[in-house]
Each structure stands twice: as C-alpha cells, then as structure tokens.
Amino acid sequence: MQQSGEAGEPAAPDKTETHAVLGIVGIFLLRxxxxxxxxxxxxxxxxxxxxxxxxxxGACVGAAGLTQGIFQVPFGAWSDRYGRRRxxxxxxxxxxxxxxxSAQATTAWALLFGRVLQGTGAINSSLVALVTDLTGPHAxxxxxxxxxxxxxxxxxxGMIAGPALAARFGVPALFYTASVLxxxxxxxxxxxxxxxxxxxxxxxxxxxxxxxxxxxxSMFMVRLTFGIFVLHVTIAALLVVGPRLLLEHxxxxxxxxxxxxIFPLALVVMFLAARNADRKGKLRETVMAGSVVLLxxxxxxxxxxxxxxxxxxxxxxxxFGVALAEPTMPAMLSRLTPPHARGTxxxxxxxxxxxxxxxGSMLGGHFLSRPEPLGYLLLAGASAWVLLTLGLPRLSAxxx
Numbered sequence: 595m596q597q598s599g600e601a602g603e604p605a606a607p608d609k610t611e612t613h614a615v616l617g618i619v620g621i622f623l624l625r626x627x628x629x630x631x632x633x634x635x636x637x638x639x640x641x642x643x644x645x646x647x648x649x650x651x652g653a654c655v656g657a658a659g660l661t662q663g664i665f666q667v668p669f670g671a672w673s674d675r676y677g678r679r680r681x682x683x684x685x686x687x688x689x690x691x692x693x694x695x696s697a698q699a700t701t702a703w704a705l706l707f708g709r710v711l712q713g714t715g716a717i718n719s720s721l722v723a724l725v726t727d728l729t730g731p732h733a734x735x736x737x738x739x740x741x742x743x744x745x746x747x748x749x750x751x752g753m754i755a756g757p758a759l760a761a762r763f764g765v766p767a768l769f770y771t772a773s774v775l776x777x778x779x780x781x782x783x784x785x786x787x788x789x790x791x792x793x794x795x796x797x798x799x800x801x802x803x804x805x806x807x808x809x810x811x812s813m814f815m816v817r818l819t820f821g822i823f824v825l826h827v828t829i830a831a832l833l834v835v836g837p838r839l840l841l842e843h844x845x846x847x848x849x850x851x852x853x854x855x856i857f858p859l860a861l862v863v864m865f866l867a868a869r870n871a872d873r874k875g876k877l878r879e880t881v882m883a884g885s886v887v888l889l890x891x892x893x894x895x896x897x898x899x900x901x902x903x904x905x906x907x908x909x910x911x912x913x914f915g916v917a918l919a920e921p922t923m924p925a926m927l928s929r930l931t932p933p934h935a936r937g938t939x940x941x942x943x944x945x946x947x948x949x950x951x952x953x954g955s956m957l958g959g960h961f962l963s964r965p966e967p968l969g970y971l972l973l974a975g976a977s978a979w980v981l982l983t984l985g986l987p988r989l990s991a992x993x994x
Contacts, residue, residue: 614728615737617787622721623744624779625686628693628772629658630752631759634849637834637958638841639705639765646702652959654705655834658692659826659951661713666948670719670941678724679783682717686780689715690773697769708769713948715776719940726928728788742921746864749913750857754850761847814930815939817982818923819946821885824975825919826950827957828891829912831972834958835895835965836909843902856910864917868925877926882983884919887911888976896969908969915976929989 633655640646640654673681689712696708725737760768840849871880890911898904924943931939961968 611729611737614788615725615740617782618721618725618728618737619740619744621682621686621779621783621787622741623748624775625689625717626745626748627751628689628775630748631756631768631771632752632765633833634753634756634837634853635760635765635846638837638846639760640702643699643702643705648959648962649956650702650706650959651962652834652956654702654709655958656830656952656955657706657709658713659830659948659955661710661948662716662718663713663945663947663949663952665714665716666719666943666945667938667941669716670723670944671938673720673723674938677789678720678727679787679789681720682724683780683783685715685717685720686776686783687715688712689717690776690780693769693773693776697766697773699766716944716948718944718947719942722924722928722940722944724787741924742868743861743865745920746857746861746917749916750853750861753853753857757846757849757853812930813985814926814987815942817986818927819943820982821881821919821979822923822943823946823950823953824979825884825888825912825915826947827954827975828888828972829916830951830954831958831961831968832891832895832909832912832954834955835899835962835968836905838962839899839905839965840902842900843905852906852909856906856913860910860913860917863914864921867918868921871922871925877922877929877989878983878986880922881919881926881986882980884915884917884922885976885979885983887918888915889973889980891915892969892971892973892976894969896966896973899965899969926986926989930987 637651637655640651669681669685692708692711692714694708695711696705699705699708722741725741729737756768837846837849840852844852867880867883871877888911891908894904894908894911898907924940927939927943957968957971
C-alpha cells in the first residue's frame with residue numbers, strides 16, 4: 595500500500611485501499627441503517643410505553659447519544675493502543691446487545707436502559723481513524739466522502755422506510771433488525787478488513803486527559819466540535835418534536851412520504867459537496883454553507899410549528915445542513931490533525947456530535963408540547979455557528 599507523504603504517490607487509490615474503504619463503508623452502513631430505521635418513530639414508541647414522561651421520551655431518544663459521546667474519546671484512544679479492528683468489533687457487539695435489550699423493553703425506563711447500552715458501542719472515531727490508516731492523502735478525502743455518503747444513505751433509508759416498517763411490524767422488530775445488522779458488521783470487521791500497515795497498535799500508549807490539552811486549545815478543533823454539536827442538537831430535537839408535529843396533519847405510516855421528498859435530493863447534495871469541496875479547496879466554504887442552511891431550521895420551527903409545510907421545511911433545512919457539513923468536517927479534521935493523534939481527535943469530534951444528539955433529544959422532550967421557543971434556541975445556536983465558521987482555516991485542494 596502506498597504510504598502518506600511518499601513522493602510520486604498515485605492520483606487514485608490502489609485496489610487494497612479501495613477494498614478496505616468499501617469494507618469500512620459497508621460496516622458503517624449496516625450500523626447506521628440499523629440506527630436510523632428507529633429514529634423517525636422512536637419518540638412515538640417511547641411515548642406509548644408505561645411510565646413515559648416528556649423528558650423521559652427525550653432521554654430515550656438521546657441516551658445512546660450520551661453514552662456514545664462519553665465513550666468516543668476512550669474508544670479512539672483505545673484503538674490507538676490496542677488496534678482499530680478489535681475495538682470496532684467490540685463496539686458493534688455492545689450495540690447489538692443494547693438493541694436486543696431495547697427490543698425487549700416493556701416500560702420507558704427499560705427502553706432507556708437498552709438505549710444506554712446501545713451507545714456504549716462508540717465506534718465512529720475508531721472507524722474514521724482506521725480509514726486514515728488504510729488510505730493515503732490522495733484517497734482520504736474521497737474515503738471520508740464515502741463515509742459521509744453511507745450516513746446519507748442510511749439516513750434516507752431509515753427515515754423513508756422506518757415509519758412504514760414500524761407501522762407494519764412494530765418498533766421492537768426494528769431493534770431486532772439493528773441487532774442482527776450489527777452482529778453481521780462485527781463478523782466482517784474480523785474476517786474482511788485488512789490490518790492497517792500505517793498504524794500498528796501500541797500497548798505502551800496510555801490514554802490520559804493531558805493528551806486532550808493541545809487539541810482542546812486548537813481553535814480549528816473548537817470551531818469544528820461546536821459546529822457538529824449544534825448540527826446534531828438541531829437534527830435530534832427535530833426527530834423528537836417533528837414526528838409529533840407531523841402527526842397533527844398525517845398518520846405515522848405516511849411520514850415516510852415527507853422524508854422521501856427530502857432525502858434523495860439531500861443525498862445528491864451530500865455527494866456533490868463532499869466530492870468537490872476537497873478537490874477545489876472549498877472545505878471551509880462548504881461547512882459555512884451548511885451552517886447558513888441550518889438557520890432556516892430554527893426559523894421555520896419557531897414561526898410555523900402548526901403548518902405542515904413549514905415543519906417539513908424545518909426538517910429539510912436540518913437535513914441539508916447535515917448533507918453539506920457532516921462529510922466535510924471529518925475531512926478537515928484529518929487534514930489538520932497529526933497522524934499520532936487521529937484516534938483521539940476523532941474521538942473528541944464524535945464525542946461532541948453525540949453529546950449534541952443527547953442535548954437535542956432532551957431539548958425536544960422538554961419542548962415537546964411547545965416547540966416555538968425550541969425554534970428560537972436552535973436559531974441562536976445556528977447563528978453562533980455561522981460566526982465561528984468565519985474563522986475556519988482555508989485549505990488547499992487535495993492531491994488528485
């Protein structure tokens with residue numbers, strides 16, 4: 595495999611890189627489809643369980659985000675020490691166990707426990723670090739775009755198919771599906787993903803809080819982590835209040851029709867943005883575009899929470915914000931972070947992503963019956979992010 599920084603490196607990924615990236619994307623896709631199938635109807639399912647309260651509903655939606663946020667940095671650092679593949683396989687097994695427990699839940703508190711277990715499978719940082727280990731800089735941006743594309747495909751499949759499948763088979767069946775998909779992915783990690791040559795695990799590498807200091811003091815890291823936090827606060831909050839607001843106009847089984855008008859176009863935007871941003875040195879501008887689009891989400895929710903089209907517009911703006919910024923920010927991170935710190939840096943980034951998902955879910959639960967103030971809060975967060983993106987560094991185009 596060609597190594598990063600070598601003279602005369604190829605303009606395109608070799609077959610080993612391509613095979614490895616496709617395998618990692620497949621693992622990520624299995625995991626994310628299992629997760630996103632649940633999200634459109636999870637709040638409504640939790641609300642119907644004995645013991646449910648608005649805050650508990652929000653906690654059930656966001657609990658996996660909280661534990662994933664807590665474990666992202668340790669998982670990334672453990673992957674630096676013990677090796678990416680074994681840490682990823684372990685995380686997938688934990689997600690499968692949590693999915694099975696959630697499927698068995700008969701009360702809101704039992705569902706909350708299952709969701710907490712799901713979140714202990716915090717593999718995102720390790721997956722991103724594995725991609726950087728297995729690819730050179732000439733292929734890395736495209737590999738990150740492929741991961742972003744997997745998120746987009748999973749999001750589209752889950753949001754479109756999830757409501758109809760939940761209406762026909764029930765939400766517990768979707769939890770069982772998520773568990774099976776995660777087990778399949780764990781097996782493939784062990785038998786199908788090659789060992790990285792550019793990174794071997796180091797048993798003498800100890801993770802300490804002090805290692806986070808230089809990263810936390812980096813302004814580019816502050817801007818990226820705040821951005822991913824705000825982005826996921828918004829999308830998670832809308833996944834809690836959105837289904838309830840849509841239910842005032844259309845039945846749950848028809849919610850997929852709303853998402854079907856949004857996600858195919860968002861996928862096109864995601865692929866084009868990720869493909870062109872790094873090649874043309876427009877990473878910063880693409881992230882800025884995502885932050886600007888996100889402004890519309892809070893605005894529409896605040897002004898039109900009783901209007902079907904404005905609710906759908908609020909969801910659409912959040913989704914397009916994700917489509918523009920989500921694949922681009924990890925690509926920036928990989929360009930700005932030294933190789934020895936990629937696992938930890940990825941962990942820090944994804945920690946804020948999932949903590950944002952938890953915070954957004956809790957906000958959505960708190961404002962479940964009065965979404966107008968939630969819209970103004972989301973608008974304020976997006977406005978702050980727009981200002982912070984102005985200070986992101988400009989990066990030159992990646993080698994092609």
